Amino acid sequence: MTVLDIDEERLWTRLMQLAGIGATPGGGVDRQALTDGEAQAWRLVIGWAAEAGLEASADRAANLFLTLPGRDRKLPPLMIGSHLDTQPTGGRFDGAFGVLAALEAATVIAGQGATPERDLVVVAWMNEEGSRFAPGMMGSNVFAGFRPLEEIRAAVDTRGISAGAEIDRLLSAFPELPVRDPGFALLAYVEPHIEQHVLLEQAGKAVGIVTAIQGKKTWEIVIGGEKGHAGTLAMDRRRDAVAAFARIAAALYAGIGGYDDLVKFTIGRVDVEPNAPSVVVDAVRFRIDLRHPETTTLQACAQLVQEICAREAAPCKVEVKPLVSTASTPFDEGLRIMLGAAAAARAIPAMPVLSYAGHDALQMAGVCPSAMIFIPCRDGISHSETEWAEPAHVAAGARVLLDVAAGIESFVR
Amino acid sequence: MTVLDIDEERLWTRLMQLAGIGATPGGGVDRQALTDGEAQAWRLVIGWAAEAGLEASADRAANLFLTLPGRDRKLPPLMIGSHLDTQPTGGRFDGAFGVLAALEAATVIAGQGATPERDLVVVAWMNEEGSRFAPGMMGSNVFAGFRPLEEIRAAVDTRGISAGAEIDRLLSAFPELPVRDPGFALLAYVEPHIEQHVLLEQAGKAVGIVTAIQGKKTWEIVIGGEKGHAGTLAMDRRRDAVAAFARIAAALYAGIGGYDDLVKFTIGRVDVEPNAPSVVVDAVRFRIDLRHPETTTLQACAQLVQEICAREAAPCKVEVKPLVSTASTPFDEGLRIMLGAAAAARAIPAMPVLSYAGHDALQMAGVCPSAMIFIPCRDGISHSETEWAEPAHVAAGARVLLDVAAGIESFVR
Structure with a gap:
């Protein structure tokens, strides 16, 4: 031949x-x-x-x-x-x-x-x-x-x-x-x-x-808190959007970032308002970029995004807006x-x-x-x-x- | 009289x-x-x-x-x-x-x-x-x-x-x-x-x-990581400054924000670079505003700022710059x-x-x-x-x- x-x-x-x-x-x-x-x-x-x-x-x-x-x-x-x-x-x-x-x-x-x-x-x-x-x-x-x-x-x-x-x-x-x-x-x-x-x-x-x-899912997450004076507002009366962001992001990185060897989890964009050193932040908007070659894992991680945001946001409000979803x-x-x-x-x-x-x-x-x-x-x-x-x-x-x-x-x- | x-x-x-x-x-x-x-x-x-x-x-x-x-x-x-x-x-x-x-x-x-x-x-x-x-x-x-x-x-x-x-x-x-x-x-x-x-x-x-x-202490904290592609860089090779920020901020709010009824702990300013949705963040700069009417507590909380930043930053670098300190x-x-x-x-x-x-x-x-x-x-x-x-x-x-x-x-x- x-x-x-x-x-x-x-x-x-x-x-x-x-x-x-x-x-x-x-x-x-x-x-x-x-x-x-x-x-x-x-x-x-x-x-x-x-x-x-x-x-x-x-x-x-x-x-x-x-x-x-x-x-x-x-x-x-x-x-x-x-x-x-x-x-x-x-x-x-x-x-x-x-x-x-x-x-x-x-x-x-x-x-x-x-x-x-x-x-x-x-x-x-x-x-x-x-x-x-x-x-x-x-x-x-x-x-x-x-x-x-x-x-x-x-x-x-x-x-x-x-x-x-x-x-x-x-x-x-x-x-x-x-x-x-x-x-x-x-x-x-x-x-x-x-x-x-x-x-x-x-x-x-x-x-x-x-x-x-690999599949990809992205979200915009909006955390809604309440503005306040850094020197006067009692901690237990605050709705500090940065505090909520920290809890959410730490839990997301721990729960999804370490899900397995293949997952890619990134928070690449974070915008804080009003972003002044002595003002309790009333809004944090951030983007999640999640990728994984397996659909079931991608879906499981997407579920975790929802759960973690809902669980860690209080006393702030949280809105989870899906942007891109590719299988x-x-x-x-x-x-x-x-x-x-x-x-x-x-x-x-x-x-x-x-x-x-x-x-x-x-x-x-x-x-x-x-x-x-x-x-x-x-x-x-x-x-x-x-x-x-x-x-x-x-x-x-x-x-x-x-x-x-x-x-x-x-x-x- | x-x-x-x-x-x-x-x-x-x-x-x-x-x-x-x-x-x-x-x-x-x-x-x-x-x-x-x-x-x-x-x-x-x-x-x-x-x-x-x-x-x-x-x-x-x-x-x-x-x-x-x-x-x-x-x-x-x-x-x-x-x-x-x-x-x-x-x-x-x-x-x-x-x-x-x-x-x-x-x-x-x-x-x-x-x-x-x-x-x-x-x-x-x-x-x-x-x-x-x-x-x-x-x-x-x-x-x-x-x-x-x-x-x-x-x-x-x-x-x-x-x-x-x-x-x-x-x-x-x-x-x-x-x-x-x-x-x-x-x-x-x-x-x-x-x-x-x-x-x-x-x-x-x-x-x-x-x-x-009340006394006041403020800091600028600079977390140094490394830029990377959100879709390709393996998680265990990342030095993600937002991940480090999330750990640090969550630990600070938990450890200092709940220290007692009088403490005021605020992260009011957060700046992220390059702040693009699909790029692993290589730098987060943020400000801490800490206030307390008792000097010993203020000092104890300031010590916690140092300890938590040092403990949670790895694999990123962290620089803790004191700005204001009023007794x-x-x-x-x-x-x-x-x-x-x-x-x-x-x-x-x-x-x-x-x-x-x-x-x-x-x-x-x-x-x-x-x-x-x-x-x-x-x-x-x-x-x-x-x-x-x-x-x-x-x-x-x-x-x-x-x-x-x-x-x-x-x-x-």
Whole structure:
């Protein structure tokens, strides 16, 4: 059997070509969702895909699919990819690396001459970044069935233009493209991405097998007390909001901060009123940032936030306002084993890593076995013109993806 | 025996006349220490004192004395009075009431025809307010021997003029005045003053017998941690300054806030850096305001501040910077009993009250038995143009002072 391999130079060259669309003077990329830039990017990758014999199609959420047809087109396909949109001050790798690594893997598999058993689909999800139309992960969210298409079409950008109008405009620019309804059965989903953190770099690893995307919950807590003179008001008549904050925060750090080795608990913002040295404080507002890779633990800790605030606030009042709530998402264990085995077989230094940010794989994990491949990015910097990934790491991540995509038939039998 | 009594109308009229010196359009008084206004005030009260047969003198700290000579001039005299200087936005009663109530009492005693056994001295202390030359209570501080005269002479105002030069200027305006060295033996000191708080008003009392001036200690505490990402930095590697603050503040409120019924413990100011919701905080600066009427308790609580900060800060660093430290000063029990008996004999509603602010009596308590008489001021407002005391309360306070001054010989025998 021939050992398949990616074309490192082709992949790197395509990454740099793609980065030319929306290129900023400082070396970054501004190619926000559903802009003319994204349409140009579609045109480029659709062209590359056609050269490899892949069929382009889209869905009504403006997700782009590049499909290598299999022998039995009714079997649920393997899907690989990421997104083509960027932050307004984005870099060359966030999203683009995943789409082009997937295209490279599909191109290599297509080039071997044999038809795979099932379809292999390269995907470019619509609006992962959420910078133009909030929130992000829109395309995958609709594809996975978590939000109705009409709801995301109603989102508007700062100029009052709706996502729906821009989806229609993008699709109408590609009249030859078949457009289906979002959502179809998948065998599995694998997304390559830059890590956007320093763990791989610090450990000297070329590839990270992502264990999970940690969930996140944030709150604003408002403690209401009563103003008073520091020198005269008897302690037992005070409703001192700083005293209540101290009890609440100490109990939260003790109860949640030490919950297990994985929890992240932070009070990063604290605002005190009137904030004068000799006045008993009547209001403390603070923010809680809670993260954990396991949903049940995240929920248990969220329950503790409620309980501790309620228990420790008296004689002050307390208001617990939830702000953000993102589910914790562990990735499929079978896929993770395959990814690790593929890296080991190639002697690519790899390690399990947690994802601290959200990705389209977060949505897909809700509908099929999903996984992610991380590669290091310099100093963990992302969403920045200085975002950078080493060509060797780009190649390593693509190789692991290729091997898993090529070998996945054995995985499902 | 004739019952002595004050002349209510004379006292009130003099208060209003004195308030004309430095009068502000809004009904207040701006008559700061060692200004031409204070010299005018001296001239006025020296004139009133001369009418009553009192001898004017001063000391080199520009404290003014108006003495009713006794039979034995070697006996330590009773001293009564307060101060004539005001805040720049001061009122008509703070200080002036004490000096004029004392002058009224001495005038009445002088007017009865019999010579008292010992001197009775009405005092107007130099620079109680500390608004022009900081800190306040300068004259009494030097008189009591707690600070050398040369040190306070070196203080300068915002225009660069020294207190020493202004003392010399004031004294040279009164060339006829004998000037002695500050400090001489006293039998006792009694100071009438407006309460500058609402306790008497709320209780419906005309007079407060001041139990003590509570001591005060303040600190700035700086907790030094390390910045970090709320989503990625493991809890056991964090040096979270908010977590340390919560532990420290909770322990301080529990340990000191509940120390006894008299303690006042306040954290009124808290500043957090960088104060962003998803960043582990690397610095918390906060202020402690601690007050207690008993010195030993104040010191014990101050020790707790040090211990708790040191114990709870790790893994952060903590710096405990003392700012203000004023001793707690209980007033003489014998004098307090006399004041209470005098009020009771006249059926003047009186109650014991704590003084939450410093007064010249704080200094004098260090050198002789001392006491204070408070009268209510409207809504507790002071250092303001709207400062106001009822004529009936002014008279009540002066009557209690008169009776104690007239009767004090029996007290010391």
